[in-house]
Amino acid sequence: MAMARPAQGRSLRNAVELVTALTSRDLRLRYQGSVLGWAWSLARPLALGAVLAFALGRVLGTGITAEFLLAGLFPWFWFQGAVQGAAGSFIGNGGLLKKVRFPRAVLPLSTVLGATLQFALSLPVLIGFVIAAGNGPTAAWLGLPLIFALQLGLVTGIGLFVASVTVYFRDLEHITEVLLTLLFYATPIIYSADLVPEGYRWLTYANPLAPIMEGWRGILLDGAMPAADHLAASAGLTALALAAGWGAFRRLEDGFADAI
């Protein structure tokens, strides 16, 4: 007797609607009842940018500018918010995972999508700063979608991986927090990759986020795409992150309901 596994008849349309509904609910809840709402998502990069511009630019006299910092900080907070949010997306929805059968991947994916939307909504503000600082749009801006896609792939891969493994190894959520702080300084965000001493330059190839950050800044401020080999290295590592994230998720998802 041949029988199919539970035929839930789940359509792609349902999956898309589910991710959309979860994302919009999370975003609405985050700013529900706050007067400034979405504007708060600008507060962190702007405040950090202002402080660093003063501390590094004026006090230490490095000549670093606010727009230089902001062009790195806005994408950085997208990266950090997405990875950090995804880390808790399974363990924070234990009740749901235990009781309802649905494609589990929608949880981290909707968290990542929420952070991405927030970034997309803050992008006009960043571009406003860039233009106000005297950097008009150039042909290189056409490369922005490529950098955007690279970073989206990277946060999705890392987010899926961290979310899945955290279910079994809770310490990972805290380890992620520490690693994110280290990564912030290890990545050329508040400095430029050119300043990295020759002997350590390879590090910016091993770090898939480095060319992405350089990319945002190079395109927006200097009208120049990052070096092709640098981008290729980043694309390769991003593909690796996606494969690792998906692989870990598929391997571990069957046990989620029991492990939480």
Add this chain to the structure above:
Amino acid sequence: MPSEGEVVLAARGVSRRYPLAVPGQALKTTLLHPGQAFAAWRHRQRRELWAVRDVSFEVRRGEFFSIVGANGSGKSTLLRLLAGLSKPTKGTVELRGRVSTLLELGSGFHPQVSGRENVIMNGLLMGLTKREMEALLPGIVEFAGLREFIDQPMRTYSSGMYVRLGFAIAAFMDPEILLVDEVLAVGDAKFQEKCYDHIAKLQARGVTIVMVSHDLGAVERFSDRAALMERGRMVAIGAPRKVVGLHLERLAETSPEIRQAIDEGMAADEERVRRLLEEDPEWAAAFASALEQNPAFHEKLRQQQAGQGAGSDARAD
């Protein structure tokens, strides 16, 4: 009819093993006590629990199949395996048809958003589209009796309202197979009655129902067949009256109170009975069933339960 229908649910040699918590899994312990952690890791395979062992049965289309058993006998784990929420360690579960699961009503609700949004979200989680859910919404709201409250955030709902909305959603999913886990024990008596009425209607339409319950009266009333679980094994399967009787016999062996209740049809010490009813749902169910033979007392008990139900659900009115 059920004995002639095609098999829509089949469990074959289903077993499920759970590892028991082993010291040394936390990173801190591992780092501070590596020896202990290593020892735990080496012995990890010995510390495990077979929650379900070698269970095989078949359910046919349109059949109402109940699973009874003491707490911890593995019946809820079995239902979760049937629902596909966890995978059997050994054996296979095969289902044919759209499955709707009723495990702890309303567990997927988010308290900060409205009942309406939660209904839609629940439907999306279960695989329906937004449009389909919007079409079902009026019926669900009507069935749950929450018309004035549906746009309020769910944190303002009483527990009774939670349960009613949860059941209404599952009931309107148009399932072919409905898996129910003793959720109907909550909620007031009036709504419980409504739920059973609805289940009976689903059954009449040919929906297959598998229910785990402590409500032995309901098991006898509605089931076509019942099964008894004991320490992970399915030890009996057959006519509900026989299986429930066997279950009560086994319970009686472990509890003199139940023995007494069964023998006398009622218990002498009302104080003690009331305490046991509150503290031990297993005992309460057995007691209620035993009292079936004594209609007057049973009626009194029902009235009492209805009174309590109305009390806990006051915010809904």
